[in-house]
Each structure stands twice: as C-alpha cells, then as structure tokens.
Amino acid sequence: MMRKITVIAALLLLAGCGKALELVNQTRVVAAPREEVFKKMFGDGTDTGLPLVTNGGSTKLYELVVEKGDPxxxxxxxxxRPDAYKIKYAVAMEIPREMHILYSIDDGAVTTGLKFTLEELAPDKTRVVFHVDELKGHDTEGLAVNTAKLHAIAYEALKKLKDFDEVKEPA
Known part of the structure; x- marks a missing residue:
C-alpha cells in the first residue's frame, strides 16, 4: 500500500515538474513572427486595464497609482505592509519587442517586476525570454507572494504560446 502511494506521489511530482522547468528555463523559441507572438501573449497592447500615461508610437506606458484612502x-x-501609503502598478510596452510589468510600494521603497523580451531570430522564429526582477528596496519581507504572482502571470503568458510550434535551439 505504501509503495502505491509513493509511486502516485512521484508521478504527481513529475507531472508538476514540466511547469516548473518551463519557468526555470525562462526561454522559449517558437515558429512564428515576433508580431504574432506578441499579439498572442498581450493582444495589441491597448487592453491593459490601466490608464495610458504616455504613448510614443510603439512605446506605451500604462500606470495606476492607488493611495491609502482610495476605495x-x-x-x-x-x-x-499595513503601513504602506501608496501602491503603483505600471506596464511599459515596446510593441512588439518587450513588455515590463512593475509593482512598487511607497514610491519605489519596494519594487519588483516581470519583463518579457521577444527576440526575432528569423522572419518566422521568435525567442521569448522572461525575467522576474530582483525584489529591491527595504523591508521586503512578505512580498514573496507578489513574486509568486509574477511567476503565475509569466506561466499564463507562456501557456498562450502552445498554439505555435516550439523550435529546439542547438545546444
């Protein structure tokens, strides 16, 4: 009986490793043009749910600031961080090259983020790299939850690439 439980636990662990390995790898190469990959992952860059602050052609910055006392x-x-007084969410997009989500508390006292870079290797081959920013600032205790959320966002974005054929890069 114990052997069966151990085998089942090992199978469940191995099934979950694929998702974890995909995030550890941080790079995925797909057989599609960069513009199509960006559109699949992030749409056309207009529907972020955040107010548009600047728009310099293909560069867009969306930002939402929530202060203590706001509903x-x-x-x-x-x-x-119950003593915090301001939270800022920002999304910077250089369409179709990169997208950067930033999360900061108290005017940058604590900051982290998630960056996707889309590198065109050939007209029909794109490398997608994501990177979770190092948690910076003082009193970062407890913000691992936000880092975990950034990993979840990255996983969901990478999952959207399953429609494209994956390309194996030479070692």
Missing part, C-alpha cells in the same frame, strides 16, 4: 486600497495593499 480600492483594501484590495491592493499587502497584508504584510
């Missing part, structure tokens, strides 16, 4: 405050303030 949305209780939904965005980390439980580990």
């Amino acid at each position: 949305e405050w209780s939904a965005v303030v980390p439980k580990q």
Whole structure:
C-alpha cells in the first residue's frame, strides 16, 4: 500500500515538474513572427486595464497609482505592509519587442517586476525570454507572494504560446 502511494506521489511530482522547468528555463523559441507572438501573449497592447500615461508610437506606458484612502486600497495593499501609503502598478510596452510589468510600494521603497523580451531570430522564429526582477528596496519581507504572482502571470503568458510550434535551439 505504501509503495502505491509513493509511486502516485512521484508521478504527481513529475507531472508538476514540466511547469516548473518551463519557468526555470525562462526561454522559449517558437515558429512564428515576433508580431504574432506578441499579439498572442498581450493582444495589441491597448487592453491593459490601466490608464495610458504616455504613448510614443510603439512605446506605451500604462500606470495606476492607488493611495491609502482610495476605495480600492483594501484590495491592493499587502497584508504584510499595513503601513504602506501608496501602491503603483505600471506596464511599459515596446510593441512588439518587450513588455515590463512593475509593482512598487511607497514610491519605489519596494519594487519588483516581470519583463518579457521577444527576440526575432528569423522572419518566422521568435525567442521569448522572461525575467522576474530582483525584489529591491527595504523591508521586503512578505512580498514573496507578489513574486509568486509574477511567476503565475509569466506561466499564463507562456501557456498562450502552445498554439505555435516550439523550435529546439542547438545546444
């Protein structure tokens, strides 16, 4: 009986490793043009749910600042930072080359982010690389939850690439 339970646990662990390995790898090469890959992952860059701050052609910056006292405050303030007074979400997009999500508390006292870079290797071959920014600032305790959320966003974005054929790069 114990052997069966051990085998089942090992199979479940191995099944979950594929997702973990995909995030550890941080790079995926697909057989599609860069513009199509960006559109599949992020749409056309207009539907971020955040107010547009600047638009310099293909460069767009969306930003939402929530301050203590705003009705949305209780939904965005980390439980580990009840003394925080300002949360900022920013999304910077250089369409179709990169997309960067930034999360900061108290005017940059604590900051982290998630960056996707789309590199065109050939007209029909694109390398997608993602990187979670190092958590910077003082008093970062408790913000691992936000880093985990960034990994979840990265996983969901990479999952959208399953429609494209994956290309194996030479070692």
